[in-house]
Amino acid sequence: MKVDGKAFRTIWLSDDGWAVEIIDQTRLPHEFEIIRLETGIRAARAISDMEVRGAPLIGATAAYGMALAVREDASDAGVEDAHAVLLATRPTAVNLSWALDDMRALLLPLPVPDRMAAAYARAAQISDEDVAISRALGEFGAELIVRAAESKVASGKDGPVNILTHCNAGWLATVDWGTALAPIYVAFDEGIDVHVWVDETRPRNQGASLTAWELGRHGVAHTVIADNAGGHLMQHGEIDLCITGTDRTTRAGDVCNKIGTYLKALAAHDNNIPFYVALPQTTIDWTVSDGIREIPIEQRSAEEVTHISGRTDDGKIARVQLTPNGSAAANFAFDVTPARLITGLITDRGICDASEEGLLELFPEQK
Ligand code: MRU
Numbered sequence: 223m224k225v226d227g228k229a230f231r232t233i234w235l236s237d238d239g240w241a242v243e244i245i246d247q248t249r250l251p252h253e254f255e256i257i258r259l260e261t262g263i264r265a266a267r268a269i270s271d272m273e274v275r276g277a278p279l280i281g282a283t284a285a286y287g288m289a290l291a292v293r294e295d296a297s298d299a300g301v302e303d304a305h306a307v308l309l310a311t312r313p314t315a316v317n318l319s320w321a322l323d324d325m326r327a328l329l330l331p332l333p334v335p336d337r338m339a340a341a342y343a344r345a346a347q348i349s350d351e352d353v354a355i356s357r358a359l360g361e362f363g364a365e366l367i368v369r370a371a372e373s374k375v376a377s378g379k380d381g382p383v384n385i386l387t388h389c390n391a392g393w394l395a396t397v398d399w400g401t402a403l404a405p406i407y408v409a410f411d412e413g414i415d416v417h418v419w420v421d422e423t424r425p426r427n428q429g430a431s432l433t434a435w436e437l438g439r440h441g442v443a444h445t446v447i448a449d450n451a452g453g454h455l456m457q458h459g460e461i462d463l464c465i466t467g468t469d470r471t472t473r474a475g476d477v478c479n480k481i482g483t484y485l486k487a488l489a490a491h492d493n494n495i496p497f498y499v500a501l502p503q504t505t506i507d508w509t510v511s512d513g514i515r516e517i518p519i520e521q522r523s524a525e526e527v528t529h530i531s532g533r534t535d536d537g538k539i540a541r542v543q544l545t546p547n548g549s550a551a552a553n554f555a556f557d558v559t560p561a562r563l564i565t566g567l568i569t570d571r572g573i574c575d576a577s578e579e580g581l582l583e584l585f586p587e588q589k
């Protein structure tokens with residue numbers, strides 16, 4: 223996608239052909255900074271500190287992290303160490319272990335001198351595949367938005383298709399295009415009138431800072447709302463459909479996504495509003511059936527809850543404390559939305575029911 227007229231992905235190889243560059247997402251929306259990664263350890267820090275985040279982008283960064291690590295040490299021990307260090311960064315998004323296992327399986331059988339070139343080539347391929355997958359699911363999902371626009375017209379309602387999204391599942395969460403936002407970009411580019419309700423997504427505010435930023439850059443109408451506002455808007459007919467992303471999807475169609483997604487799905491169910499989840503096939507964990515019991519939920523620093531940062535009126539970035547000294551805080555980063563609350567899954571192979579049968583129809587090789 224474009225930033226000030228220039229096309230960007232979220233991760234790319236630097237001009238020198240070996241270092242890796244990323245957009246520092248901890249500084250958005252107020253500053254657009256690029257970071258250069260030169261080692262596997264630094265790539266791991268980029269993931270754990272959330273300079274990059276979003277399940278598909280975490281996977282692509284891990285793949286490039288393996289390439290950077292193998293550049294330093296291509297021995298079996300070097301490959302295993304890099305795998306372990308990168309795997310320890312964040313537990314919930316399955317793309318991390320998927321990309322790391324893929325890289326390790328490719329590299330270990332190769333002669334040591336061939337490993338570095340193979341690692342860079344595979345990391346680039348994982349990134350390119352992610353772009354193609356995001357674009358494909360965007361096209362499938364856009365059909366839902368087109369249909370919602372048509373049914374609005376048929377029922378005599380005017381105005382845009384109002385879509386609620388949670389967290390950031392846009393191009394910043396992937397290599398390009400996004401997951402939940404990809405259908406919105408495709409529909410918008412086709413001339414459909416859309417408006418996005420953006421959940422701010424406490425505690426890290428990926429909605430308020432990242433989703434709002436990227437929608438604004440693309441010219442998509444949007445309104446940031448407090449996380450608790452969605453139910454009220456649904457009761458008053460202000461939301462036509464919800465689309466979120468997912469960090470791990472079980473083979474039964476349960477979806478583990480940013481904390482608060484489950485509450486939005488409950489409210490959508492109560493108000494009879496379609497609730498879709500958009501996902502690249504790389505976020506399906508075919509080994510897991512029961513999302514609530516089997517998916518590890520990341521708990522992050524309590525300071526992400528007790529403190530907040532933003533830009534002051536004089537343009538400085540400042541961090542302030544919200545809570546009284548001594549109050550405990552807990553920071554659960556993800557929750558699981560059971561398949562029964564999900565209208566459908568938008569994948570890069572089409573849209574299916576949120577169920578094992580639905581997923582297996584699109585992915586018969588996993589039977
Ligand atoms: O903690 P984050 O920012 O890495 O969380 C990931 C997300 O952005 C969302 O949960 C998203 O909906 C899924 S990733 C496309």
